[in-house]
Amino acid sequence: MTAVGHAAHGVHEAPAKRLGINRLGLWFFILSESILFVGLLMVRFSLLGTYIHEELSQLIGLMITVILLASSFTAYQAERSMARGDLGATKRNLLITLGLGTVFIAGVAFEWHEALEAFPPSTVFGSVFFTMTGVHVFHVLTGLVMLAIVHRRVRRHETTSTDSWPVEASVKYWHFVDVAWVFFYPALYLIS
Amino acid sequence: MSILKGIVGGILGYLLGAALVTSIRAATGAEPWDFEVATMGAYLPTVVGWLLGVGVWEYWARPWFGREAKPYTTVGWRRYFNFDTDHKVIGIQYLVSFLFLFFLAGLFAMVMRWELMNPGRDILTPSSYNGFMSLHGTMMVFVAVAAIVGAFGNYIVPIMIGADDMAFPKLNALSYWLVPVVVAFLTASFLVGGYDTGWTGYAPLSVTTRTGALFFNLAFLTLGLSSIVGAINFLTTVHKMRAPGMTWSRLPIFVWSIYVTSWLSLIFTQFIALAMLMVVFARTLGMAFFEAAAGGDPLLYQNVFWFYSHPAVYIMILPAFGVTLEILSHFSRKPLFAYKWAVGGMIGIAAMSAFVWAHHMFTSGMPDVLLKPFLASTELISIPTGLIMLSALGTIWQGRLRLHVPMLFALGVVFNFLFGGITGVFLADAPLDIQLHDTYFVVAHFHYVILGGGIFGLFAAVYYWFPKMTGRMMNETLGKVHFWWMIIGFNFTFMPMFWIGMNGMNRRISDYVPNLGGTNRMISLAGFFLGMSFVIFLWNYIYSWWRGADAPSNPWGATTLEWMTSSPPPLENFDVIPEVVGGPYTYGDKSAKHAILEPRL
């Protein structure tokens, strides 16, 4: 009895209700994760005030910020195309988003390479810088994995416009990662 | 079988991560092999490998890659050793796991009390005493944080609100299957020689001390992850899965307690993740957060840690309050007194818990100007806490009290917590806390709150819901023996601790001035007596599960939804979706109804 019943678990749930549940759950998740970023900002200001190491590369900082913002736009386009049922545009925009995200990570990697010389993790600024960017990059990476899986699913027509939740979820998460950076960027690079 | 796959996955993950880290180190010219750095790098692959192996891949992730999810075919007792998404299976998994941890940590306490029987050294070196003490504290905190929420939150809350399961059954399984990882890390810390920082793991000690501390940090991080995932699930469940008619003012108080607790977990657990991450990075990457010489701040850790860990005290106690009020109402056969005030009290406690953390730091060297605000906020938190007491006393007053075992434990919570709460007022008084901080007065205080309140609440819940969860009754007489044995042992163990604390016995020491020997010996003997009470419980628990009398669907004559379905409930809990038409506590009013369970047209 259990085996059969178990497999059928949840199937009688209305799709609209499931979507509402998923959305609320995602928002709770984003709320919780944003607290981690708030905590990091608190650590940053409590340890360093508004101090910024002079060798921090403003150029790279600005470039990766622009790239990440652009990727949020293409992610948004992907979600819109999905809603329209335009799978081609969805795939294209997801792919561009993936590319931009990868460039962002490459930018951070390059910056880390420079930073290791200028302010290694054994300094307080280095500790704050590497932890903040590290935690953020980790979120970017998970976002990229999600987007890649979703892209593959769209390509193979496993996710369609009638069940676009995977696209919506990964794009919302991607926006969250962007917004987190929008707070991190000025806190790390601009305030002083 | 799936556990085996999980272990293989975890080991492969560890090897992969460690190899990656080691090759990066080799490439950058550093000494390639460093156990702690490799372990830090392997943390994530290990956890992911374990989770994928244990069932995430087969039952969940396969469709992401265009494959069919494996059909779920496990039946019978094997379900409990499997990645099962049924909230009732998960609830029992949590219960058994955390009872196991509780008894193990209790054995450690016995070892500690043995050492403390006499002044001087008895059986442990100071170092191994610190190890037992740290593990005892850590494991008990984990039990207190997760046992009631994990076991009864999972099992009972969906039924109480008339849902067929939690909002995210697979996430639910995931949050449970993180628990073995926590246990594995704690075991690993034990194997590499333990750690001597206590459960609070203060930096900079936790940065410079032995390797075991790293595993403690990773264990706490993992438990935090599990809590957050669980909190998301509970919040969404309570918001979205309530049966028709189950308005917020009709929620049983236990559901409210889990709901409020989940908000605390959702918000504050991130800070423990942050604190643990900073220590791990300080240990492995040489980061300088807490290093005064490099410009870091040694007090930063305490601030971040207590910003989670004080709210965590309410994560531990609020579910016990929920259980207690729930039981007091049902066994007084009287509606819960001042329901809205009790809910308000819980919300008030949760809201204020964000503003009291530094009362753990009155002697820490924090700026003097902050003493007064934190003293004030801490004293004020006794107001919402008082509302819980108000509700409890108002409920039993002029009730018709049936002193079944769960009721005895619930009354025990009120009695014990009274002393825990009142002594909290003493400790909140900063001028006095200077003397009492880090003494046995504090040890006694938090054992009255967490053991006397939280764990008595856990046992109340076990006795109360055991028939529902297993379909069998526990032995009433053995239960009563357990209760009286436990509450007498408890009070004789911890009441004298207030006194030795005031008289100069500080925490976390394996030796003390000879003058305190007599009281310490008495405490140890009472502690062993307390410890033995659990033998009765274990016998009753195991035997009743195996051979106990069959439980009817509603053995206590209680009014909430979980008693309107069979014991144990069928898959998806109800044959028809219940329609809630009134409040949960309908005692004394024959015409009142909580819910209708009839097939509707």
Next chain:
Amino acid sequence: MGAERSDNRVDLIIVAVLWVALTGAGLWWATVTNLHPIGASSNAVISDEAFDLLLYLSMPVTTFVVVVLGYSVLRFRVSLDETEDAAPVRSNRLFIAMWVLITVGLSVYVIFNPGFTGLDALAADKNAEMTIEVTASQWRWDYRYVEENIEFLDADGLVLPVDTRILFKITSQDVIHSFWVPAFRVKKDAVPGLITEVYMTTTKLGDFAQDDGFRNQCAELCGTGHTRMRTTVTVLTRVDFIAWVDAQRNAEVSG
């Protein structure tokens, strides 16, 4: 309904009587029992008075809960197989109002007294006659008498003059420790990179042999040696203290 009411009145009267009696007994016990160990500093007076005041204030609260709890269990219990319900009283405005008023009143009161008054009293006098630098490390105490210019590394004991206002400046060289002398009711963490300060006035002569409250015990877990990280404390008359300082200087010169 009428019968229930009068029942309630009898119950209330019994509870009130028990409450008053138990509170009285409790307060009597609290006044005749000395719960405190020896107190040998100005700070000890503040700390002990705070404790006693809180004990008195908490007595009626504790006894109220105990009496209501105990009375209810004895008076309102029925046999286990009874199924009849109690009267559905869900609220009682007067009781709730009184409860809230009293808990708010008490909480706010203890914030100011003994809370703020105690903190103000501790911080009132910042003129020390004597400064001692206390440095903790794993696992030892170093004391430096600033004015006397003598220093003890890995000290066995801390020697102080009586009736003297002393400033302790405390720091650590490695992890966090805590400077605690139970007899003085003084406790302050020793934090690396930070100098924490404690002011207090010695008020009684004494030493460790006479009462073990005269000891400096590390109160913050600092690793393996934490348990034994302590030194004795001795309070001498001012004359004896001067003689002791001279003796230390001479020893230093000859050593």
